[in-house]
Amino acid sequence: MHLGKAVAAVGVGLLLAACGANDEPSSTPAGEDLKPGGTLTILTDNTTFPFDPAKSQGLAITSNGLVHRRLTTWKVAKGQTTEVVPDLAEDTGKASDGGRTWTFTLKDGLKFSDGSPITSADVKWGIERSFAPAFSGGLGYHKTLLEGGPGYQGPFDGKELDSVETPDDRTVVFHLSRPYGDWPWVVSTPAFSPVPEGKGAEADYGEHPVTSGPYQVSAYEKGVQVTLTRNPHWDEKSDEVRLGLPDKVVFSLGQDATVVSQRLVEDTGDDQSAFSASFVSPAQLAQLRGDPDASRRLVTSESGALAFLALNTQRGVLTDPEVRKAFQYAVDKSAYQVASAGNAKLAGDIATTLITPGINGREEFDLYKTKPTGDPDKARKLLAEAGHPNGLDGLQLVVGTENNYPEKAQAIQAALAKANIRVDIRSLDSDAYDAEVTTNPNPTYDLTLTSWQPDFPSPNANLQPLFASSEIGGGGYNTARYSDPDIDQLIEEAQSTVDADEAGSRWAAIDKKILEDSPVVPLIYTRNSFLHGSKVVNFLIGEFPAYQDYRLVGLSQ
Structure with missing residues (x-):
């Protein structure tokens, strides 16, 4: 599921509760009153x-x-x-x-x-x-x-x-x-x-x-x-x-997400029995930190979609994997966290793998160990060794206009500049972005910021849509335009494996092998935050996906 666009109304255990003073997801009881009854309202911008x-x-x-x-x-x-x-x-x-x-x-x-x-x-x-x-x-x-x-x-x-x-x-x-x-x-x-x-x-x-x-x-x-x-x-x-x-x-349609959040903060009338299907924006997350009552009704996931910087592996200097590896050190992932949610804890943990947390078969590793702020000196050194002692000029970073992507792009641009990688940002609306990045057979972008939520919790749904050569263009989401016959073969072999443990080992090996080529820079595993009214109980977000489980929500009686 491509999350470069805003996602609404998509998306068990303990409630991952409000982020309060420490801004960290924590566990609180899911609610004792799980009796049937009442009218639940789901507020959506659809x-x-x-x-x-x-x-x-x-x-x-x-x-x-x-x-x-x-x-x-x-x-x-x-x-x-x-x-x-x-x-x-x-x-x-x-x-x-x-x-x-x-x-x-x-x-x-x-x-x-x-x-x-x-x-x-x-x-x-x-x-x-x-x-x-x-x-x-x-x-x-x-x-x-x-x-x-x-x-x-x-x-x-x-x-x-x-x-x-x-x-x-x-x-x-x-x-x-x-x-x-x-x-x-x-x-x-x-x-x-x-x-x-x-x-x-x-x-x-x-x-x-x-x-x-x-x-x-x-x-x-x-x-x-x-x-x-x-x-x-x-x-x-x-x-x-x-x-x-x-x-x-009741699904209440055509609601402005910002207005919805304010209504849920005020928590009056029917809104007490409602929740928002849309993420709480970074600006509103910052406001909620000063409102203890609303903060108790803010539910934040442990992790979520993989946010990443895709490098167009079929374009210019980025065809060289040694050049691409410099980006792993040039990016300031902590700055991306702040641009995403104003706060590292609410934004999501720093990512080093392609398979997201909460999915069976994931192995945690870090091929490019560095500080969260990156290592621009090492990035410059790698570029020099790859034949670019003066860095890189004129790269184009294309992003969508939604989900705070222009601000996120500026954080990436500033970090890359420290490593002598100079990029220009081009922001496109949703349709234009898809036309350029996923459909255009000969796109002009060098870099793009996006994120990916698997359609089902398997490494297969993490890796195949993003890195199989069959997913380049034609509406596919291989935004790095990464094509490797060996990887295609390994993906098909892993897909054909019925034993779950064996398949998990195969997918973890593919994860590492892809990252050795550096077609993307993993940034964070994005956290999603949602607000609900005071009468909503059992509002739960598990390890995967980073959305509330609609099937379990009830109302206090």
Whole structure:
């Protein structure tokens, strides 16, 4: 998930509580009053909010997770790596044929919100529907992995996807084009939510979906709000992760994030039973430090997305890895922390690896040991050894205009200048940034600042989207334009490994091997901070992802 853009409403254990005087995340009780009832309001700057699983890129723990179940889901807990656990299925899948075939059995007695039974045919239909061009835009890992997926255009012309078999009402068998050990994670993505067979052809299906989670969409007012009420056919005994506590959940659309934060600080009326889906801005974080009451309702993650400086490895002097290594010492990561949140603790810990904390298989290492402020002398020395005794001139640093990126870019620019690396900053709006950095086949940028939140908690989702050569251009997020056939082969081998421990070792080795080439400079593992009203309880953020788990939130009664 690309986090160069603002992310809202995406995204168990103890509450990671307010950052108070010491500005450090700490643990406090999650709340004793976990009784059902009340109306929870989620304040979001999104102006549209359709619950169409085929079109969704949402995380398993956030908004779509309230209305749609998938074959598997995530169990999130403080101090533990996030696990894949059964959801609609009885287990997390049985692999055969070396990881090319995966079989899932649905739990008995599952029902949709309209009272009809959920069958394997409904799961198959939901998956097939995600291939239809009219319903594109959702996470699509499965589209190239399923045999016959490339070129398939969905079920509405009567054609089936033969690689998804349903031998009976409770069994789904997937035939993949190659072994893939992370398939249990893939089936936790939104497209694996069931849609009643034959339904969902209309463009606005997401405004009135047939649901499988604890809630159903009872009202959809475009640009205003979406109201969820209880699904009377949801069986909590079959659902080990969702609590379904509020009687009603209201998404209030088109809210200005700054105004929302101020309303939640004031904590009056319905806002006492609300939380913001948007991050608290650095300026507001600074203001909250002087407000003890609001600070107690500020929840900050332990870690989060990897923020990094990408070096365009296909451009000019940056084609030389020895030149790129100088950037590892030239960057002042502590200055980036301050530019990100005004405070190092709230911004996030300094990053030295590509695989983010909270993901199984991550190994902690630091190939370029230096002070948080960097070592400009060493950077200049490395540049001289690489044939650039006078440093580098005229490099272009391209950033988006959102998420405080211009200020972050200035911190990078100032640090690089100390190492005789002189850069110009170009700020682009969201569409122009994507056109230049992810789409343009011949971009003119040398450097870019961005961040990446994996779509599921596996090193695969950290590394493949950012460093596989297949992800260069065409909308891919290999912003370093890094291409190494050996790395491509190692990625494919790790993806094909079914044993989780063996796969983790392979991914950790790939992490190190990529960083030896220095296509990016890891900066920080960004922390996210969110505000909630005083009646909101069980507002939890685990080790991964750095978002509140919507499925667990309740209201004091």
